[in-house]
Amino acid sequence: MERLIIAQELADVSGEVIHRYFRQPNLSTETKTWDRSSIVTIADQEAEEAMVGIIREKLPKDGVIREEGVNIPSENGFYWVLDPIDGTSSFVKGLPIFGTLIGLIEENNPKPLLGLMNQPILNERWLGVQGKGTTFQGSAISNPYLQRTDIPLKSACLTSTTPLMFVTARQQAIATRLQQVCQRTAFGGDCYNYVSLAMGWGALPLVIVESDLKYYDFCALIPIIEGSGTIITDWQGKPLQPDSTEAIAAANHSLWQEALAIIDHVIGEG
Numbered sequence: 001m002e003r004l005i006i007a008q009e010l011a012d013v014s015g016e017v018i019h020r021y022f023r024q025p026n027l028s029t030e031t032k033t034w035d036r037s038s039i040v041t042i043a044d045q046e047a048e049e050a051m052v053g054i055i056r057e058k059l060p061k062d063g064v065i066r067e068e069g070v071n072i073p074s075e076n077g078f079y080w081v082l083d084p085i086d087g088t089s090s091f092v093k094g095l096p097i098f099g100t101l102i103g104l105i106e107e108n109n110p111k112p113l114l115g116l117m118n119q120p121i122l123n124e125r126w127l128g129v130q131g132k133g134t135t136f137q138g139s140a141i142s143n144p145y146l147q148r149t150d151i152p153l154k155s156a157c158l159t160s161t162t163p164l165m166f167v168t169a170r171q172q173a174i175a176t177r178l179q180q181v182c183q184r185t186a187f188g189g190d191c192y193n194y195v196s197l198a199m200g201w202g203a204l205p206l207v208i209v210e211s212d213l214k215y216y217d218f219c220a221l222i223p224i225i226e227g228s229g230t231i232i233t234d235w236q237g238k239p240l241q242p243d244s245t246e247a248i249a250a251a252n253h254s255l256w257q258e259a260l261a262i263i264d265h266v267i268g269e270g
Contacts, residue, residue, distance in 0.1 A: 002059075003078070004129070007102050007116045009054055014047040014084055014100045015120030021046075022121055023094040040088060044068055047084035047100065055080055067216045077107040081219040087161075087190030096121035097192040103219035110239060115220035117195055126195050128223030134198060143200035145251035146229045153258040156251070157204040158182035159193050165212040171246070174235070174266045178209055181262060194221045197249055198228035205251035207259055209235075215242045225249055231256045235263050 021027060021043035048068045055062055056072075063074025065081045080102065085091050087098030102116040115128045128134045134141050145151070158178050160166075166175045179185045184204060189196070197206040218232070218240060225232040232249040234240055237260050240247060248263070250256035 003062075003104055004114060006054065006058060007104065007114060007127075010051040010080075010082075010102050011100060011116055011118035011120075011125060013050045013054060015118055017047040017050050018043050018085065018091075018100070018120045022091065022096075027092065040068060041085070041092060043091065044085045044088060048082055051080075051082055051084065051102070065216060065219075067214070074107070079105050079107070081105060081112070081216050083191075083216040083220070086217060087192065089162075090188065090190065090192075097189055099191040099195070101191055101216065101220040103216075103222075105219065110241075111226075112219050112222050115223040117191055117220060117224060119192070124195075126198070126224050128220075128225070128227040130223055132227060134224050134227030136195075136199065141199055141228055143198065143228050143230060143251065145200045145205040148205065148252060149254040151205055151255070153207065153255055153262075154181055154183055155204060156182050156207045156255055157184040157186060157202055158207050158209065159186045159189060160208065160210050161190050161193070162187055165210055167212055170267065171211045173269075174263050175209060175211075177262055177266050178207070178259060182207065191217075191221060194218075194225060194232070194249060197251055198225055198230055200251065202251075205255060206249075207251070207255055208247070208249040209259070210248075211235075211246045213245050213247055215244075218244075218247055235260075 045068050061075040063079040064072040065079050067083045083101040085098050086101050090098045100118045104113045113130050117126045126136050166172045193208050230251055234244045235246040
């Protein structure tokens with residue numbers, strides 16, 4: 001598959017750019033005017049431009065949905081969905097828990113065709129392809145929590161990138177209730193939370209609840225999560241769509257169902 005090879009090239013070229021800027025002092029940053037918790041750097045911008053350059057050269061009819069620049073319309077129904085640095089707040093602190101997200105979608109297909117997450121500093125790469133098992137560093141993964149239906153939600157670790165992402169009173173109420181139920185709550189991590197969930201790396205099984213998302217924040221993660229056997233949906237339990245803004249992911253179906261029941265209960269109370 002030509003585009004699978006191109007996805008790997010995009011990860012390579014963006015990683016080269018990010019390496020040059022990682023842990024460099026006095027790096028110019030900006031806070032996006034519409035999002036007080038979102039930062040953009042020259043590394044974000046140059047890494048994205050490097051990826052777009054390859055797409056325009058090798059697949060000129062493909063479109064691009066991007067975080068930093070202007071979207072490019074597709075002439076053939078294929079769109080690349082790019083987030084050059086998901087977790088810029090970690091990047092600017094010198095913490096290697098961010099990633100480059102590269103998704104590929106086709107118009108009228110409800111699920112992304114592929115998703116790649118690249119962590120260039122740790123040299124880690126996850127790949128999910130629709131209908132296939134997720135790979136890490138080219139090898140199939142196995143999640144130890146998939147069949148652990150005996151672990152209740154109260155024994156899980158609830159994680160979200162930031163409490164600032166829960167904007168409305170409804171979102172804050174849901175996040176608070178889940179935090180009260182789960183044994184532990186942890187903030188930070190961005191896309192790294194999702195690949196950790198897919199791998200089953202946590203000392204406790206993970207449940208991720210997030211809001212105020214954009215398509216490029218989760219598009220590439222869908223095939224990675226689903227290809228690992230774990231689950232990701234919106235807060236109603238429905239498949240994520242390009243206009244979705246709220247996501248929940250869980251290490252297994254049992255935890256997901258229990259978390260959804262709490263969300264439904266809080267909404268009913270409201």
